[in-house]
Amino acid sequence: MTPFYLFAAIAVGASLLVIAQRNPVYSVLLLIASFGALSGLYVLLDAPFVAVIQIIVYAGAIMVLFLFVVMLLNAPQEETLPDLKAHSGRRTDVVRYAALLALALVAELVWALTREGGSPGFGAPAVSSVALLGRSLFTDYGFQFEVTSVLILVAMVGAVVLARRDER
Amino acid sequence: MPTPLFIAQIGLTLFVFVMLLSSAAGMVYVERKVAALLQQRIGPYLVGPKGLLQPLADIIKLMFKEELRPSAADAFLFALAPIISATCAFAAFAVVPFGGDTTLLGLIPGGLRLQVADVNVAILVVFAIASMSVYGIVLAGWSSNSKYSLLGGLRSSAQMISYELSYGLALAGVLLVGNSLSLTDIVNRQAGTWLGFIPHWFVVVQPIGFLIYMTAGIAETNRAPFDFPEAEQELVAGYHTEYSSMSFAMFFLAEYVNMVTVSAVATDLFLGGWHGPFLSESIGWIWFLLKVAAILFFYVWMRWTLPRYRYDQLMRFGWKILLPLAVVNLLVTAAGVLYFGS
Numbered sequence: 486m487t488p489f490y491l492f493a494a495i496a497v498g499a500s501l502l503v504i505a506q507r508n509p510v511y512s513v514l515l516l517i518a519s520f521g522a523l524s525g526l527y528v529l530l531d532a533p534f535v536a537v538i539q540i541i542v543y544a545g546a547i548m549v550l551f552l553f554v555v556m557l558l559n560a561p562q563e564e565t566l567p568d569l570k571a572h573s574g575r576r577t578d579v580v581r582y583a584a585l586l587a588l589a590l591v592a593e594l595v596w597a598l599t600r601e602g603g604s605p606g607f608g609a610p611a612v613s614s615v616a617l618l619g620r621s622l623f624t625d626y627g628f629q630f631e632v633t634s635v636l637i638l639v640a641m642v643g644a645v646v647l648a649r650r651d652e653r
Numbered sequence: 654m655p656t657p658l659f660i661a662q663i664g665l666t667l668f669v670f671v672m673l674l675s676s677a678a679g680m681v682y683v684e685r686k687v688a689a690l691l692q693q694r695i696g697p698y699l700v701g702p703k704g705l706l707q708p709l710a711d712i713i714k715l716m717f718k719e720e721l722r723p724s725a726a727d728a729f730l731f732a733l734a735p736i737i738s739a740t741c742a743f744a745a746f747a748v749v750p751f752g753g754d755t756t757l758l759g760l761i762p763g764g765l766r767l768q769v770a771d772v773n774v775a776i777l778v779v780f781a782i783a784s785m786s787v788y789g790i791v792l793a794g795w796s797s798n799s800k801y802s803l804l805g806g807l808r809s810s811a812q813m814i815s816y817e818l819s820y821g822l823a824l825a826g827v828l829l830v831g832n833s834l835s836l837t838d839i840v841n842r843q844a845g846t847w848l849g850f851i852p853h854w855f856v857v858v859q860p861i862g863f864l865i866y867m868t869a870g871i872a873e874t875n876r877a878p879f880d881f882p883e884a885e886q887e888l889v890a891g892y893h894t895e896y897s898s899m900s901f902a903m904f905f906l907a908e909y910v911n912m913v914t915v916s917a918v919a920t921d922l923f924l925g926g927w928h929g930p931f932l933s934e935s936i937g938w939i940w941f942l943l944k945v946a947a948i949l950f951f952y953v954w955m956r957w958t959l960p961r962y963r964y965d966q967l968m969r970f971g972w973k974i975l976l977p978l979a980v981v982n983l984l985v986t987a988a989g990v991l992y993f994g995s
Contacts, residue, residue, distance in 0.1 A: 510730070510795060517788070534834075537777040541821075545784025546814070549791070553810045556795050556803065615774070615834060 489529055496522035509555045513548060520544045534615050666769050673746055677909035678708035684953050691957045718898040723798055726895065730796035735896065735903035738789030742910035745782040748775040749917045750837045752927045752938030767927075767938060768837065775836040776824055779918055783820070783873055787813040789907065790875075790892045797895040805891025808964065812872055812879065815971035820869035822979035826862040826986045827855055827922045836918075840926030852930075856923040858989075861982045863923045865975060867951075870915040872971070874908060876952060878959040879967060916948035917941075924948075 499519035503512045520543045527536035622630055682697070682705065689696025697704030722731055752767030772778050787810055794806015831839035845853045856863045872879040893904045920926060924944045927937030962970070 510727075510792075514730075514788075514792075533772065533774050534777070537774050537781050540781040541777065541784055545781060545787075546817070549784075549787055549810055549814055552788070552791055553807065553814075556791070556807060556810075 489526065492522045492525040492529065495519070496526070510552070513552045513555055516551075517544050517548050520548070534618065662769075665767070669746060669769055670743065673743060673910050673913060674906070676913050677906050678712065680909045680912065680949065680953075681708045681711065681905075683949070684956075687950070687953045688957050691954075712902070715898060715902045720898045720900065721895070723895050725798040727796040727798065730792050731895075732900070734789050734793035734796060735900040735907075736789075737792065738786060738907035739903045739910075741782050741786035741789060742907040742914065745779050745786075745914045746910070746917065748772045748778045748836065749914065749921060750775075750840060750926065751917060751941050766837070771835070771837060774834045776828055776834050776839075776922075779836075779914075780821055780824060784813075784817055786907070786911065789904075793896065793904070794892040797892075799895050801894045802892050805894070809875065809892060812875075812967065812971075815968060816869045816872035816879075816975070819865050819971065819975040819979040820873060822976075822983050823862045823866040823869060824922070826859050826979075826983050829983070829986050829990050830855055830858055831922075832990075836921050836926075840921050840928065843925040844928045852925055852928070854923060854925040859923065859982075859986065861978065862986070863919075865979050865982065866919060866923065867948075868975060870919065871952070871955065872967075874911045874915055876908075876912065876956055878955070878961050912949060912952055913945065916945045916952070919948055920944040 496519050499515045499522065503515045503519065506512070506515075520539060524536040524539040524544075527533070527539060685707070686696045686704075688694075697707040700706040700710045722728065747769040748771075750766065750768035750771070790809045790813075791806045794802045794804070794809070797803070827839065828834055831842050833839055833842070839855075843853050843855055851857060893901055896904065920941060925940075927941040929937065929940035929944075
Protein backbone atom coordinates (compact mmCIF):
# COMPACT_ATOMS: atom_id res chain seq x y z
CA MET A 486 0.00 0.00 0.00
CA THR A 487 2.86 2.36 0.81
CA PRO A 488 4.17 2.57 -2.78
CA PHE A 489 0.66 3.50 -3.88
CA TYR A 490 0.54 6.48 -1.53
CA LEU A 491 4.06 7.50 -2.54
CA PHE A 492 3.23 7.53 -6.26
CA ALA A 493 -0.19 9.08 -5.66
CA ALA A 494 1.35 11.86 -3.57
CA ILE A 495 3.97 12.58 -6.25
CA ALA A 496 1.34 12.60 -8.99
CA VAL A 497 -1.01 14.96 -7.15
CA GLY A 498 1.76 17.17 -5.77
CA ALA A 499 3.49 17.54 -9.15
CA SER A 500 0.18 18.25 -10.90
CA LEU A 501 -0.62 21.00 -8.40
CA LEU A 502 2.84 22.51 -8.84
CA VAL A 503 2.35 22.51 -12.64
CA ILE A 504 -0.26 25.24 -12.26
CA ALA A 505 1.10 26.77 -9.06
CA GLN A 506 4.34 28.21 -10.43
CA ARG A 507 4.98 30.54 -13.34
CA ASN A 508 7.92 29.26 -15.33
CA PRO A 509 6.51 27.21 -18.24
CA VAL A 510 9.62 25.04 -18.55
CA TYR A 511 9.27 23.94 -14.94
CA SER A 512 5.57 23.29 -15.56
CA VAL A 513 6.45 20.92 -18.38
CA LEU A 514 9.00 19.11 -16.21
CA LEU A 515 6.59 18.75 -13.30
CA LEU A 516 3.97 17.35 -15.66
CA ILE A 517 6.53 14.75 -16.75
CA ALA A 518 7.16 13.88 -13.10
CA SER A 519 3.41 13.48 -12.66
CA PHE A 520 3.23 11.13 -15.67
CA GLY A 521 6.13 9.14 -14.24
CA ALA A 522 4.25 8.68 -10.96
CA LEU A 523 1.13 7.62 -12.89
CA SER A 524 3.24 5.05 -14.71
CA GLY A 525 4.39 3.75 -11.32
CA LEU A 526 0.73 3.34 -10.33
CA TYR A 527 0.13 1.27 -13.49
CA VAL A 528 3.02 -1.01 -12.49
CA LEU A 529 1.40 -1.47 -9.07
CA LEU A 530 -1.83 -2.40 -10.89
CA ASP A 531 0.11 -5.20 -12.63
CA ALA A 532 -0.07 -3.48 -16.02
CA PRO A 533 3.59 -3.01 -17.07
CA PHE A 534 2.64 -2.60 -20.74
CA VAL A 535 0.35 0.36 -20.03
CA ALA A 536 2.98 1.81 -17.69
CA VAL A 537 5.70 1.76 -20.35
CA ILE A 538 3.34 3.07 -23.03
CA GLN A 539 2.45 5.93 -20.68
CA ILE A 540 6.13 6.87 -20.51
CA ILE A 541 6.77 6.47 -24.25
CA VAL A 542 3.70 8.34 -25.49
CA TYR A 543 3.18 11.04 -22.88
CA ALA A 544 6.51 11.63 -21.16
CA GLY A 545 8.68 10.74 -24.15
CA ALA A 546 6.83 12.06 -27.19
CA ILE A 547 4.12 14.55 -26.31
CA MET A 548 6.00 16.38 -23.57
CA VAL A 549 9.10 16.70 -25.77
CA LEU A 550 6.90 18.58 -28.24
CA PHE A 551 5.53 20.73 -25.41
CA LEU A 552 9.03 21.56 -24.25
CA PHE A 553 10.07 22.20 -27.85
CA VAL A 554 7.29 24.75 -28.33
CA VAL A 555 7.93 26.43 -24.97
CA MET A 556 11.61 26.77 -25.80
CA LEU A 557 10.96 27.91 -29.36
CA LEU A 558 8.65 30.68 -28.19
CA ASN A 559 11.18 31.32 -25.43
CA ALA A 560 8.40 32.35 -23.05
CA PRO A 561 10.33 33.23 -19.91
CA GLN A 562 7.44 33.93 -17.55
CA GLU A 563 3.71 33.64 -17.62
CA GLU A 564 1.69 36.84 -17.81
CA THR A 565 1.80 38.50 -14.45
CA LEU A 566 -1.22 39.71 -12.53
CA PRO A 567 -1.02 43.37 -13.74
CA ASP A 568 -1.09 42.14 -17.35
CA LEU A 569 -4.20 40.15 -16.66
CA LYS A 570 -5.89 43.11 -14.95
CA ALA A 571 -5.25 45.23 -18.03
CA HIS A 572 -7.40 42.79 -20.04
CA SER A 573 -10.03 42.28 -17.37
CA GLY A 574 -12.80 41.66 -19.87
CA ARG A 575 -11.03 38.71 -21.40
CA ARG A 576 -10.10 37.46 -17.98
CA THR A 577 -13.67 37.13 -16.67
CA ASP A 578 -14.58 35.12 -19.77
CA VAL A 579 -11.66 32.81 -19.12
CA VAL A 580 -12.63 32.38 -15.48
CA ARG A 581 -16.23 31.64 -16.44
CA TYR A 582 -15.32 28.89 -18.91
CA ALA A 583 -12.77 27.46 -16.52
CA ALA A 584 -15.30 27.31 -13.71
CA LEU A 585 -17.79 25.61 -16.04
CA LEU A 586 -15.21 23.01 -17.07
CA ALA A 587 -14.16 22.44 -13.46
CA LEU A 588 -17.78 21.87 -12.43
CA ALA A 589 -18.30 19.39 -15.26
CA LEU A 590 -15.11 17.56 -14.29
CA VAL A 591 -16.09 17.32 -10.62
CA ALA A 592 -19.56 16.06 -11.58
CA GLU A 593 -18.00 13.42 -13.85
CA LEU A 594 -15.59 12.35 -11.11
CA VAL A 595 -18.35 11.98 -8.53
CA TRP A 596 -20.46 10.05 -11.02
CA ALA A 597 -17.58 7.74 -11.94
CA LEU A 598 -16.53 7.11 -8.35
CA THR A 599 -20.00 6.43 -6.97
CA ARG A 600 -20.87 3.99 -9.76
CA GLU A 601 -19.42 0.71 -8.50
CA GLY A 602 -17.88 -1.78 -10.88
CA GLY A 603 -20.45 -1.16 -13.62
CA SER A 604 -17.94 -0.58 -16.42
CA PRO A 605 -17.00 -3.56 -18.58
CA GLY A 606 -13.27 -2.92 -17.93
CA PHE A 607 -10.47 -5.36 -18.52
CA GLY A 608 -9.86 -8.01 -15.91
CA ALA A 609 -6.44 -7.95 -14.30
CA PRO A 610 -4.88 -10.67 -16.52
CA ALA A 611 -6.05 -8.96 -19.70
CA VAL A 612 -4.18 -5.76 -18.88
CA SER A 613 -0.88 -7.48 -18.24
CA SER A 614 -1.00 -9.58 -21.42
CA VAL A 615 -0.24 -7.54 -24.51
CA ALA A 616 -1.91 -10.07 -26.82
CA LEU A 617 -5.19 -10.04 -24.88
CA LEU A 618 -5.11 -6.26 -24.62
CA GLY A 619 -4.63 -5.92 -28.38
CA ARG A 620 -7.38 -8.45 -29.13
CA SER A 621 -10.00 -6.76 -27.00
CA LEU A 622 -8.96 -3.35 -28.33
CA PHE A 623 -9.56 -4.46 -31.92
CA THR A 624 -12.73 -6.54 -31.31
CA ASP A 625 -14.80 -5.41 -28.29
CA TYR A 626 -13.59 -1.82 -28.49
CA GLY A 627 -13.02 -1.69 -32.25
CA PHE A 628 -15.53 1.08 -32.87
CA GLN A 629 -14.14 3.35 -30.13
CA PHE A 630 -10.60 2.65 -31.34
CA GLU A 631 -11.38 3.64 -34.93
CA VAL A 632 -13.37 6.71 -33.87
CA THR A 633 -10.39 7.88 -31.80
CA SER A 634 -8.09 7.50 -34.78
CA VAL A 635 -10.48 9.55 -36.95
CA LEU A 636 -10.51 12.20 -34.22
CA ILE A 637 -6.73 12.40 -34.25
CA LEU A 638 -6.71 12.55 -38.06
CA VAL A 639 -9.17 15.46 -37.96
CA ALA A 640 -6.93 17.28 -35.49
CA MET A 641 -3.93 16.70 -37.76
CA VAL A 642 -5.73 17.96 -40.86
CA GLY A 643 -6.91 20.96 -38.85
CA ALA A 644 -3.38 21.75 -37.75
CA VAL A 645 -2.11 21.56 -41.33
CA VAL A 646 -4.91 23.84 -42.57
CA LEU A 647 -4.16 26.40 -39.86
CA ALA A 648 -0.45 26.29 -40.54
CA ARG A 649 -0.86 26.79 -44.30
CA ARG A 650 -3.33 29.69 -44.30
CA ASP A 651 -0.65 32.13 -45.53
CA GLU A 652 -0.45 30.55 -48.96
CA ARG A 653 -4.04 31.24 -49.90
CA MET B 654 19.86 -14.27 5.47
CA PRO B 655 20.57 -13.23 1.89
CA THR B 656 20.70 -16.17 -0.48
CA PRO B 657 23.67 -16.72 -2.85
CA LEU B 658 21.36 -15.80 -5.71
CA PHE B 659 20.54 -12.45 -4.09
CA ILE B 660 24.22 -11.65 -3.52
CA ALA B 661 24.95 -12.68 -7.10
CA GLN B 662 22.22 -10.32 -8.36
CA ILE B 663 23.68 -7.38 -6.44
CA GLY B 664 27.15 -8.31 -7.69
CA LEU B 665 25.83 -8.52 -11.25
CA THR B 666 24.27 -5.06 -11.00
CA LEU B 667 27.53 -3.56 -9.77
CA PHE B 668 29.44 -5.50 -12.41
CA VAL B 669 27.26 -4.12 -15.21
CA PHE B 670 27.66 -0.59 -13.87
CA VAL B 671 31.45 -0.83 -13.68
CA MET B 672 31.63 -2.53 -17.09
CA LEU B 673 29.59 0.26 -18.70
CA LEU B 674 31.82 2.90 -17.12
CA SER B 675 34.98 1.20 -18.29
CA SER B 676 33.53 0.46 -21.74
CA ALA B 677 32.96 4.20 -22.13
CA ALA B 678 36.60 4.84 -21.20
CA GLY B 679 37.70 2.07 -23.55
CA MET B 680 35.59 3.50 -26.36
CA VAL B 681 37.31 6.88 -26.00
CA TYR B 682 40.64 5.15 -26.57
CA VAL B 683 39.33 3.01 -29.44
CA GLU B 684 37.75 6.04 -31.08
CA ARG B 685 40.98 8.00 -30.98
CA LYS B 686 43.09 5.08 -32.17
CA VAL B 687 40.72 4.17 -35.03
CA ALA B 688 40.45 7.82 -36.03
CA ALA B 689 44.23 8.01 -36.11
CA LEU B 690 44.38 4.80 -38.17
CA LEU B 691 41.89 6.15 -40.71
CA GLN B 692 43.75 9.45 -40.96
CA GLN B 693 47.20 7.85 -41.13
CA ARG B 694 48.29 9.22 -37.78
CA ILE B 695 49.60 7.41 -34.71
CA GLY B 696 47.07 8.64 -32.16
CA PRO B 697 47.64 8.61 -28.40
CA TYR B 698 50.92 6.83 -27.59
CA LEU B 699 52.62 8.67 -24.74
CA VAL B 700 50.56 7.72 -21.67
CA GLY B 701 51.17 4.07 -20.84
CA PRO B 702 52.04 1.30 -23.31
CA LYS B 703 50.59 2.23 -26.74
CA GLY B 704 48.76 5.10 -25.05
CA LEU B 705 46.46 2.67 -23.23
CA LEU B 706 46.27 4.85 -20.12
CA GLN B 707 45.16 7.90 -22.13
CA PRO B 708 41.47 7.63 -21.00
CA LEU B 709 42.64 7.59 -17.37
CA ALA B 710 44.70 10.71 -17.95
CA ASP B 711 41.67 12.35 -19.60
CA ILE B 712 39.46 11.53 -16.62
CA ILE B 713 41.98 12.94 -14.13
CA LYS B 714 42.32 16.08 -16.22
CA LEU B 715 38.53 16.53 -16.34
CA MET B 716 38.18 16.03 -12.60
CA PHE B 717 40.67 18.79 -11.79
CA LYS B 718 39.12 21.33 -14.14
CA GLU B 719 37.07 24.17 -12.78
CA GLU B 720 33.31 23.76 -12.74
CA LEU B 721 31.87 26.78 -14.58
CA ARG B 722 28.32 28.03 -14.79
CA PRO B 723 27.14 31.05 -16.80
CA SER B 724 25.73 33.70 -14.44
CA ALA B 725 22.45 33.90 -16.38
CA ALA B 726 21.93 30.14 -16.38
CA ASP B 727 19.08 28.41 -14.59
CA ALA B 728 21.12 26.89 -11.76
CA PHE B 729 18.86 23.96 -10.90
CA LEU B 730 18.22 22.75 -14.44
CA PHE B 731 21.84 23.39 -15.41
CA ALA B 732 22.89 20.94 -12.72
CA LEU B 733 20.06 18.51 -13.44
CA ALA B 734 20.58 18.12 -17.21
CA PRO B 735 23.85 16.10 -17.17
CA ILE B 736 22.41 13.91 -14.41
CA ILE B 737 19.37 13.08 -16.58
CA SER B 738 21.62 12.26 -19.53
CA ALA B 739 23.90 9.93 -17.57
CA THR B 740 21.07 8.26 -15.63
CA CYS B 741 19.07 7.46 -18.77
CA ALA B 742 22.18 6.06 -20.44
CA PHE B 743 22.87 3.62 -17.60
CA ALA B 744 19.23 2.77 -16.86
CA ALA B 745 18.51 1.40 -20.34
CA PHE B 746 21.12 -1.33 -20.02
CA ALA B 747 19.35 -2.77 -16.95
CA VAL B 748 16.89 -4.73 -19.09
CA VAL B 749 19.37 -5.86 -21.75
CA PRO B 750 20.35 -9.53 -21.41
CA PHE B 751 23.97 -10.22 -22.32
CA GLY B 752 24.38 -13.96 -21.80
CA GLY B 753 22.57 -17.21 -21.09
CA ASP B 754 22.11 -18.77 -17.66
CA THR B 755 25.37 -19.38 -15.85
CA THR B 756 26.16 -21.08 -12.54
CA LEU B 757 29.38 -19.07 -12.09
CA LEU B 758 31.60 -22.21 -11.84
CA GLY B 759 28.98 -23.98 -9.70
CA LEU B 760 28.73 -21.26 -7.05
CA ILE B 761 25.06 -20.56 -7.66
CA PRO B 762 22.98 -23.75 -7.73
CA GLY B 763 19.91 -22.40 -9.54
CA GLY B 764 21.83 -20.63 -12.29
CA LEU B 765 21.89 -16.89 -12.87
CA ARG B 766 20.53 -15.07 -15.89
CA LEU B 767 23.05 -12.54 -17.16
CA GLN B 768 20.64 -9.63 -17.11
CA VAL B 769 20.01 -7.12 -14.36
CA ALA B 770 16.21 -7.14 -14.57
CA ASP B 771 14.14 -9.58 -16.62
CA VAL B 772 11.19 -7.38 -17.57
CA ASN B 773 8.57 -8.92 -19.84
CA VAL B 774 8.21 -5.68 -21.81
CA ALA B 775 11.98 -5.12 -22.07
CA ILE B 776 11.98 -3.77 -25.65
CA LEU B 777 9.50 -1.09 -24.71
CA VAL B 778 11.49 -0.17 -21.60
CA VAL B 779 14.60 0.38 -23.74
CA PHE B 780 12.53 2.52 -26.09
CA ALA B 781 10.95 4.49 -23.22
CA ILE B 782 14.29 5.31 -21.64
CA ALA B 783 15.74 6.28 -25.02
CA SER B 784 12.81 8.66 -25.45
CA MET B 785 13.48 10.19 -22.01
CA SER B 786 17.18 10.79 -22.64
CA VAL B 787 16.39 13.70 -24.98
CA TYR B 788 15.41 15.79 -21.94
CA GLY B 789 18.99 15.88 -20.69
CA ILE B 790 20.14 17.46 -23.95
CA VAL B 791 17.18 19.81 -24.36
CA LEU B 792 17.39 21.08 -20.79
CA ALA B 793 21.14 21.53 -21.03
CA GLY B 794 20.57 23.68 -24.10
CA TRP B 795 17.82 25.74 -22.53
CA SER B 796 19.24 26.21 -19.03
CA SER B 797 22.65 27.40 -20.28
CA ASN B 798 20.97 30.59 -21.52
CA SER B 799 23.30 30.78 -24.52
CA LYS B 800 22.20 30.87 -28.14
CA TYR B 801 24.51 28.10 -29.33
CA SER B 802 23.38 25.82 -26.54
CA LEU B 803 19.72 26.59 -27.21
CA LEU B 804 20.08 25.94 -30.95
CA GLY B 805 21.86 22.67 -30.19
CA GLY B 806 19.12 21.63 -27.79
CA LEU B 807 16.33 22.50 -30.25
CA ARG B 808 18.00 20.66 -33.11
CA SER B 809 18.47 17.66 -30.91
CA SER B 810 14.84 17.47 -29.84
CA ALA B 811 13.66 17.84 -33.45
CA GLN B 812 16.11 15.17 -34.59
CA MET B 813 15.29 12.69 -31.85
CA ILE B 814 11.53 13.05 -32.36
CA SER B 815 11.97 12.48 -36.10
CA TYR B 816 14.12 9.39 -35.75
CA GLU B 817 12.34 7.86 -32.78
CA LEU B 818 9.41 6.92 -35.02
CA SER B 819 11.56 4.91 -37.42
CA TYR B 820 13.47 3.44 -34.47
CA GLY B 821 10.23 2.28 -32.86
CA LEU B 822 8.84 0.85 -36.10
CA ALA B 823 12.09 -1.10 -36.69
CA LEU B 824 11.70 -2.58 -33.19
CA ALA B 825 8.05 -3.42 -33.93
CA GLY B 826 9.13 -5.51 -36.93
CA VAL B 827 11.40 -7.61 -34.73
CA LEU B 828 8.83 -8.14 -32.02
CA LEU B 829 6.36 -9.33 -34.67
CA VAL B 830 8.86 -11.93 -35.89
CA GLY B 831 10.00 -12.76 -32.37
CA ASN B 832 6.39 -12.81 -31.12
CA SER B 833 7.41 -11.41 -27.74
CA LEU B 834 8.27 -8.17 -25.98
CA SER B 835 10.89 -9.83 -23.78
CA LEU B 836 14.47 -9.50 -25.02
CA THR B 837 15.40 -12.87 -23.51
CA ASP B 838 12.62 -14.62 -25.44
CA ILE B 839 13.63 -12.85 -28.64
CA VAL B 840 17.25 -13.91 -28.24
CA ASN B 841 16.28 -17.50 -27.52
CA ARG B 842 14.11 -17.59 -30.68
CA GLN B 843 17.30 -16.91 -32.66
CA ALA B 844 19.10 -20.10 -31.55
CA GLY B 845 19.94 -22.70 -34.21
CA THR B 846 20.49 -22.51 -37.96
CA TRP B 847 18.72 -22.89 -41.29
CA LEU B 848 20.15 -25.56 -43.62
CA GLY B 849 22.93 -26.09 -41.07
CA PHE B 850 24.93 -22.98 -41.83
CA ILE B 851 22.74 -19.86 -41.98
CA PRO B 852 22.33 -18.68 -38.39
CA HIS B 853 18.75 -18.22 -37.23
CA TRP B 854 19.32 -14.51 -36.63
CA PHE B 855 16.60 -11.94 -37.22
CA VAL B 856 18.92 -9.86 -39.38
CA VAL B 857 18.32 -12.52 -42.06
CA VAL B 858 14.54 -12.10 -42.00
CA GLN B 859 14.62 -8.39 -41.13
CA PRO B 860 17.52 -6.95 -43.16
CA ILE B 861 15.73 -3.64 -43.82
CA GLY B 862 14.66 -3.43 -40.20
CA PHE B 863 18.30 -3.86 -39.18
CA LEU B 864 19.44 -1.05 -41.50
CA ILE B 865 16.70 1.25 -40.23
CA TYR B 866 17.57 0.41 -36.64
CA MET B 867 21.26 1.14 -37.16
CA THR B 868 20.59 4.43 -38.97
CA ALA B 869 18.07 5.62 -36.40
CA GLY B 870 20.43 4.42 -33.67
CA ILE B 871 23.18 6.69 -34.95
CA ALA B 872 20.73 9.59 -34.97
CA GLU B 873 19.50 8.71 -31.48
CA THR B 874 23.01 8.72 -30.05
CA ASN B 875 23.83 11.97 -31.90
CA ARG B 876 26.85 10.50 -33.63
CA ALA B 877 28.36 11.62 -36.92
CA PRO B 878 27.12 11.80 -39.65
CA PHE B 879 24.04 12.89 -37.67
CA ASP B 880 25.77 14.85 -34.90
CA PHE B 881 23.86 18.10 -35.39
CA PRO B 882 23.26 18.91 -31.75
CA GLU B 883 27.00 19.47 -31.49
CA ALA B 884 28.01 20.52 -34.99
CA GLU B 885 31.28 22.29 -34.14
CA GLN B 886 31.50 24.58 -37.15
CA GLU B 887 28.04 26.02 -36.63
CA LEU B 888 27.26 25.71 -32.94
CA VAL B 889 30.64 25.70 -31.14
CA ALA B 890 29.84 22.55 -29.15
CA GLY B 891 26.02 22.62 -29.22
CA TYR B 892 24.13 21.83 -26.06
CA HIS B 893 27.22 21.34 -23.88
CA THR B 894 29.03 24.53 -24.94
CA GLU B 895 28.74 26.02 -21.45
CA TYR B 896 29.60 22.87 -19.55
CA SER B 897 33.00 22.10 -18.11
CA SER B 898 34.75 19.61 -15.87
CA MET B 899 32.73 16.62 -14.62
CA SER B 900 29.34 17.84 -15.80
CA PHE B 901 30.78 17.90 -19.32
CA ALA B 902 32.22 14.46 -18.63
CA MET B 903 28.70 13.24 -17.78
CA PHE B 904 27.46 14.12 -21.29
CA PHE B 905 30.53 12.50 -22.78
CA LEU B 906 29.96 9.39 -20.68
CA ALA B 907 26.27 9.32 -21.62
CA GLU B 908 27.11 9.44 -25.34
CA TYR B 909 29.43 6.44 -25.17
CA VAL B 910 27.22 4.42 -22.82
CA ASN B 911 24.29 5.09 -25.17
CA MET B 912 26.37 3.74 -28.05
CA VAL B 913 27.12 0.59 -26.09
CA THR B 914 23.44 0.15 -25.22
CA VAL B 915 22.26 0.67 -28.79
CA SER B 916 24.84 -1.87 -29.98
CA ALA B 917 23.88 -4.37 -27.26
CA VAL B 918 20.19 -4.06 -28.13
CA ALA B 919 21.02 -4.47 -31.83
CA THR B 920 22.95 -7.64 -30.96
CA ASP B 921 20.03 -9.03 -28.95
CA LEU B 922 17.39 -8.12 -31.53
CA PHE B 923 19.09 -8.85 -34.83
CA LEU B 924 22.36 -10.73 -34.35
CA GLY B 925 21.26 -13.61 -32.13
CA GLY B 926 22.55 -12.26 -28.82
CA TRP B 927 24.80 -14.80 -27.15
CA HIS B 928 24.01 -17.59 -29.62
CA GLY B 929 26.76 -18.63 -32.01
CA PRO B 930 28.70 -21.65 -33.17
CA PHE B 931 31.45 -23.43 -31.15
CA LEU B 932 30.60 -21.94 -27.75
CA SER B 933 28.14 -23.47 -25.28
CA GLU B 934 25.40 -21.28 -23.84
CA SER B 935 27.14 -20.79 -20.47
CA ILE B 936 30.04 -18.94 -22.10
CA GLY B 937 27.89 -17.41 -24.85
CA TRP B 938 28.63 -13.96 -23.47
CA ILE B 939 31.92 -14.14 -25.40
CA TRP B 940 29.90 -14.12 -28.63
CA PHE B 941 27.84 -11.28 -27.25
CA LEU B 942 30.94 -9.18 -26.51
CA LEU B 943 32.41 -9.90 -29.94
CA LYS B 944 29.21 -8.85 -31.73
CA VAL B 945 28.85 -5.67 -29.67
CA ALA B 946 32.49 -4.82 -30.33
CA ALA B 947 31.95 -5.30 -34.07
CA ILE B 948 28.97 -2.92 -34.09
CA LEU B 949 30.87 -0.36 -32.00
CA PHE B 950 33.77 -0.51 -34.43
CA PHE B 951 31.28 0.05 -37.26
CA TYR B 952 30.00 3.15 -35.45
CA VAL B 953 33.48 4.63 -35.09
CA TRP B 954 34.29 3.72 -38.70
CA MET B 955 31.13 5.53 -39.90
CA ARG B 956 31.98 8.62 -37.88
CA TRP B 957 35.39 9.09 -39.44
CA THR B 958 34.33 8.11 -42.97
CA LEU B 959 31.14 10.05 -43.65
CA PRO B 960 30.87 13.84 -43.66
CA ARG B 961 28.08 15.44 -41.67
CA TYR B 962 24.72 15.89 -43.41
CA ARG B 963 23.09 19.27 -43.71
CA TYR B 964 20.28 19.79 -41.20
CA ASP B 965 17.44 19.95 -43.75
CA GLN B 966 18.84 16.86 -45.48
CA LEU B 967 18.70 15.02 -42.18
CA MET B 968 15.08 15.96 -41.63
CA ARG B 969 14.09 15.09 -45.20
CA PHE B 970 15.86 11.74 -44.93
CA GLY B 971 14.18 10.94 -41.62
CA TRP B 972 10.63 11.82 -42.60
CA LYS B 973 10.51 11.11 -46.34
CA ILE B 974 12.76 8.07 -46.71
CA LEU B 975 13.39 6.30 -43.42
CA LEU B 976 9.87 6.55 -41.98
CA PRO B 977 7.98 5.32 -45.10
CA LEU B 978 10.55 2.54 -45.44
CA ALA B 979 9.97 1.53 -41.81
CA VAL B 980 6.18 1.53 -42.29
CA VAL B 981 6.43 -0.62 -45.45
CA ASN B 982 8.84 -2.95 -43.65
CA LEU B 983 6.37 -3.33 -40.78
CA LEU B 984 3.47 -4.01 -43.19
CA VAL B 985 5.43 -6.63 -45.15
CA THR B 986 6.62 -8.26 -41.92
CA ALA B 987 3.10 -8.38 -40.52
CA ALA B 988 1.80 -9.93 -43.74
CA GLY B 989 4.66 -12.44 -43.70
CA VAL B 990 4.02 -13.44 -40.09
CA LEU B 991 0.31 -13.80 -40.85
CA TYR B 992 0.99 -15.98 -43.93
CA PHE B 993 3.86 -18.18 -42.75
CA GLY B 994 3.23 -18.13 -39.01
CA SER B 995 6.14 -16.93 -36.91
